[in-house]
Amino acid sequence: MKYVDEFRDPDLIRNVSRELAQVVDPERDYRIMEVCGGHTHAIYRHGLRDVLPDNIELVHGPGCPVCVLPTGRVDDGLSIARHPDTILCCFGDMMRVPGTQGTPLELKATGADIRMVYSPLDALALAQQHPEKHVCFFAIGFETTAPSTALTLLRAQAQGIRNFSIFCNHVTIVPAMRAILDSPDMRIDGFVGPGHVSTITGCRPYEFIAADYGKPVVVAGFEPLDILEAILWIVQQLHAGEAKVENQYRRIVPWEGNRAALGALARVFALRPYFEWRGLGFISQSALALRPEFMPWDAEVQFEIPGVRVTDPKAAQCGEVLKGVLKPPQCKLFGKECNPERPVGALMVSSEGACAAHYRYASRQLVEV
Amino acid sequence: MCLAIPGQVVEMDAVQPLLAKVDVGGVRRNVNVGLLEQSELAPGDWILIHVGFALSKIGEEEARDQLRMLRAMGEDELAIEEVRGYAFDAEGAAHGAAG
Numbered sequence: 319m320k321y322v323d324e325f326r327d328p329d330l331i332r333n334v335s336r337e338l339a340q341v342v343d344p345e346r347d348y349r350i351m352e353v354c355g356g357h358t359h360a361i362y363r364h365g366l367r368d369v370l371p372d373n374i375e376l377v378h379g380p381g382c383p384v385c386v387l388p389t390g391r392v393d394d395g396l397s398i399a400r401h402p403d404t405i406l407c408c409f410g411d412m413m414r415v416p417g418t419q420g421t422p423l424e425l426k427a428t429g430a431d432i433r434m435v436y437s438p439l440d441a442l443a444l445a446q447q448h449p450e451k452h453v454c455f456f457a458i459g460f461e462t463t464a465p466s467t468a469l470t471l472l473r474a475q476a477q478g479i480r481n482f483s484i485f486c487n488h489v490t491i492v493p494a495m496r497a498i499l500d501s502p503d504m505r506i507d508g509f510v511g512p513g514h515v516s517t518i519t520g521c522r523p524y525e526f527i528a529a530d531y532g533k534p535v536v537v538a539g540f541e542p543l544d545i546l547e548a549i550l551w552i553v554q555q556l557h558a559g560e561a562k563v564e565n566q567y568r569r570i571v572p573w574e575g576n577r578a579a580l581g582a583l584a585r586v587f588a589l590r591p592y593f594e595w596r597g598l599g600f601i602s603q604s605a606l607a608l609r610p611e612f613m614p615w616d617a618e619v620q621f622e623i624p625g626v627r628v629t630d631p632k633a634a635q636c637g638e639v640l641k642g643v644l645k646p647p648q649c650k651l652f653g654k655e656c657n658p659e660r661p662v663g664a665l666m667v668s669s670e671g672a673c674a675a676h677y678r679y680a681s682r683q684l685v686e687v
Numbered sequence: 688m689c690l691a692i693p694g695q696v697v698e699m700d701a702v703q704p705l706l707a708k709v710d711v712g713g714v715r716r717n718v719n720v721g722l723l724e725q726s727e728l729a730p731g732d733w734i735l736i737h738v739g740f741a742l743s744k745i746g747e748e749e750a751r752d753q754l755r756m757l758r759a760m761g762e763d764e765l766a767i768e769e770v771r772g773y774a775f776d777a778e779g780a781a782h783g784a785a786g
């Protein structure tokens with residue numbers, strides 16, 4: 319159980335919580351999406367639901383990198399690991415994401431050389447240490463992570479390291495937000511914007527959401543006060559009939575983003591015409607591929623990738639949960655067939671996944687507010 | 688997966704200007720600083736680290752905020768484990784000019 323006094327400015331948290339209770343209009347309800355999986359985790363972990371007025375509903379967004387990767391892409395990545403003399407490197411979260419024939423961890427147990435790395439540079443280092451092998455990095459993540467892949471690739475190019483490739487699954491958050499806004503079965507009043515993604519992208523890319531869709535976006539940090547404040551700002555905008563992008567996380571996020579990182583992204587990646595997201599389907603211009611000049615390092619060029627689209631098991635409702643249409647416990651498999659020890663869907667794997675967060679922390683309360 | 692870990696610069700690598708030795712909770716590892724706009728990092732500066740790269744330079748207070756946040760999320764040990772796991776400054780890996 320977490321006590322509010324452990325946090326930054328506990329008095330402020332109480333104040334914001336009280337202010338929210340006073341300003342909300344009891345006659346209406348509010349659906350606010352926290353886009354980023356880190357926020358989802360924080361909301362559950364700290365039991366923030368319990369300090370919000372009942373008519374504010376938090377909808378969990380698509381900002382969890384392993385959650386949105388469709389099963390077919392997991393299978394594609396694992397097909398690379400089946401090649402002889404090949405090492406496939408993944409981030410830790412990825413190791414337990416189920417493909418059609420099991421997780422990377424399970425494939426590793428059958429003898430495939432799959433290794434967990436903490437940085438794409440670790441994968442590149444492995445390639446240098448094993449010139450007799452090919453090392454492929456299974457790249458996933460939003461704009462927070464993609465620049466690191468870009469610099470790693472530029473380094474491989476500069477050093478002429480040819481036994482290295484990237485299986486690129488980087489996605490960008492804004493097209494997913496647009497898809498959610500365009501989806502008929504969804505009504506979102508405002509967005510808590512992603513924190514660390516925005517250190518790279520800045521706040522400008524969200525401006526169309528305010529301008530074209532009339533929805534407030536408040537980029538927020540990850541402490542309870544940050545999230546509550548962002549929600550308060552959204553409610554205040556709604557009441558004022560305003561829609562703008564605000565930056566609650568100014569202490570970390572520059573409005574203009576990180577230009578060096580954006581430059582690296584532009585140099586290395588091109589937008590794919592479309593990419594499949596788990597739950598959200600195909601979204602145009604939502605993912606990154608290596609530019610043609612990086613073909614020698616592009617796993618999709620160097621390996622024959624099956625590229626088969628795989629539908630999730632019928633009972634698994636990851637898609638609905640990812641879109642915010644269903645809450646995690648509304649999935650029939652939740653806590654039964656699907657649990658953190660044996661996840662059926664990716665949302666049960668990562669701590670940023672709504673199902674894993676709900677499973678672990680749903681009973682928590684931020685007491686003593 | 689989207690951990691952003693605060694670390695303090697201990698020294699800049701004389702041979703490879705894109706690497707900085709960083710201290711995170713007593714663990715010291717090399718971190719790539721090629722994504723920073725301001726290349727003039729100095730020992731004592733704080734940075735936010737993600738998958739082996741510095742995402743941004745931050746103030747000391749922000750670094751402490753970030754640490755407290757990781758602790759409150761129960762992710763501080765994970766963060767140190769991640770930094771301890773960075774293996775790209777190992778022998779043979781980072782020799783030669785930085786990309």
Ligand code: SF4
Pocket residue numbers: 633634635636637639646649650651652653656657661662663664665666673
């Ligand atoms: S409980 Fe499992 S199968 Fe159901 S939505 Fe969550 S991750 Fe998917």
